[in-house]
Structure formats: structure tokens, C-alpha cells
Amino acid sequence: MLELMRVFVAVAERLHVTQAAAALNMTQSAASAAIRTLEGRLDAVLFDRVGRHIELTEAGRVLLPEARAVLRRAEKAEAALGELATLARGHVRIYASQTIAGYWLPARLHRFHMLHPRVGFALAIGNTAQAARAVAEGAADIALVEGAVDDALLARIAVATDRLVLVVAPSHPWATRSDLAPAELAGSAWVLRERGSGTRQAFADALRGHGIDPETLSVAMELPSNEAVRAAVIAGAGATVISHVVAAYPIGAGALVSVPVPLPPRPFTALLHGDRHRARAVTALLAVLREPGGGDAPPPPLPM
Secondary structure, X not given: OHHHHHHHHHHHHHOOHHHHHHHOOXXXXXHHHHHHHHHHHHOOOOEEEEOOXXXXXXXXXXXXXXXXXHHHHHHHHHHXXXXXXXOOXXXXXXXXXXXXXXXXXXXXXXXXXXXXXXXXXXXXXXXXXXXXXXXXXXXXXXXXXXXOOOOOOEXXXXXXXXXXXXXXXXXXXXXXXXXXXXXXXXXXXXXXXOOOOHHHHHHHHHHHHOOOOHHHOEEEEEEOOHHHHHHHHHOOOOEEEEEHHHHHHHHHOOOOEEEOOOOOOEEEEEEEEOOOOOOHHHHHHHHHHOOXXXXXXXXXXXXX
């Protein structure tokens, strides 16, 4: 229908089929056939044939401004899609878990903005379970989490590697230890993130790897943010295991002490819906997130 409208406008503006056909790089017979097809679809005569000339009928005069408007909207739509393809426009809805959003992601979002300044983004923050649910329900285009996610609907792509550290206040009995056996971990009060947090899940998995049931730990406090956990540990409430990026500054300032204990690395993972189209802006963001830097190990190859 758009092509028929395009032929109609060209003929109506020139009132000459041959000239319109030449402007559209088509034959006169094809242009005439297009006008007849359009008239048949609309059940209206658009041109009067007066001698060797043509004139717009009343129906043609009514249709002309509407057809021009339709073509303008189509051109704008094509231009908008072209801008999406070239990243001259776009928008990405991101949901990130707290550790990633608060410490790892901001510098990478800045780099993404520098590379693609006309692509906007919105960031929501929650724990790993909430982030995964946002992608599954279509509320986010991409989620970034540090916990394991078991959902067949979601594609998982490793973007970086994180390191967990066990930290205590300088007054804690473990603060002077040069090493700590995993079996000793039950001998302290603990301050932990809430259930559903990727950090807590990773610590629980590490404990199981050492043959320790996480439920046997004495959890003095369960808090909903990295900052609250860190502040409670600094105050002497117990030990915790958190990301090294969360603990780096207070360790450097002497407010926390890192206790050597074997803890496995964990991936930072991007989650995308397996059944939804991946926009170019999301692909571009993934490329930035997967750039090695800041002490992260290079991510594995992107799955095809």
C-alpha cells in the first residue's frame, strides 16, 4: 500500500504519469497499473482523464494530503529504525544486583555513554532473584547478577569475574590470623545479606564445598545491603564474606581486616530473555561489559 501511495503522490504532484514514472524509476505502464490498483482498493476514482491531460478528482484531492502524511510517517519510521541500527538512538532497561550496581557497573556505564551518547538507559537495583525476575517478566532488557540463576527462559552470559573476601573488624579474634581453616568458620557470629542475595548464595555454595552446612552458622544479623553489612562488621557485630570491591576501601583504611580463607571466584553474569529479540543497544552494552579491566579476568567467549 505504501508503494501505491508513493506512486499516487508522484502522479498527483505532476499530473503526468510519464514524468511521475521517470521520477520513480519505473515504467509508465507500471505507474498506471499502480494507480488502477489503488483506485480499486479504495473503490474511488482518483484522476479524471480530460483529453490528453489528467486532473485530480474530489476523492484525489482529499487523499493527497493524507497520502503525503502517511509517506512522511513511513519515512520517519524508517529513519528511526535506521537510528536504532546505528545506535544513534535507543534505550536499555537494566536491572542489576546491589554489588554490581553499586561498585562494578558505574564505570562501565560511563564508558558505554561515552561510546554511544544517544543511547539512554535506566537502572533498577535489587538482589539477584529480583533482577532475574525482572528479565523473565519483561520489565528489564538485561540483568546483571552475581548469583546462580536456574531459569530455562533466561540466557546467561559471563561478563566478568569477582573475588569474595572474608572480613572482620580489627578487634575480632580472627583479625590477627595468617590463615583460617574452613572448619573454623562456625566459630564466629556472622553478618550476612538477605536470602536471595547473590553474595549470600555464593558464600553458602562455598561453605557446602568445604562440607559445611550454611544453616549451622550463627547469624547475628541479616541485612539488606552491602553497606549495612559492612558497617555492622566494622562495628564489631561479626564476620562476613563480601565482594573485594565492597571491602577494598575499608580494608585500605584499616577499618576491616581480610582473613585468608579459600573462597572460589564467582562470575558476574548477564541475563537476557531467551525468547526476546536482542536489540543492538543491548548487544553494544554487552560488548562494553565484557571488556577486561579493573582486575577482572577476561570473560569466556560469547555464545553464538
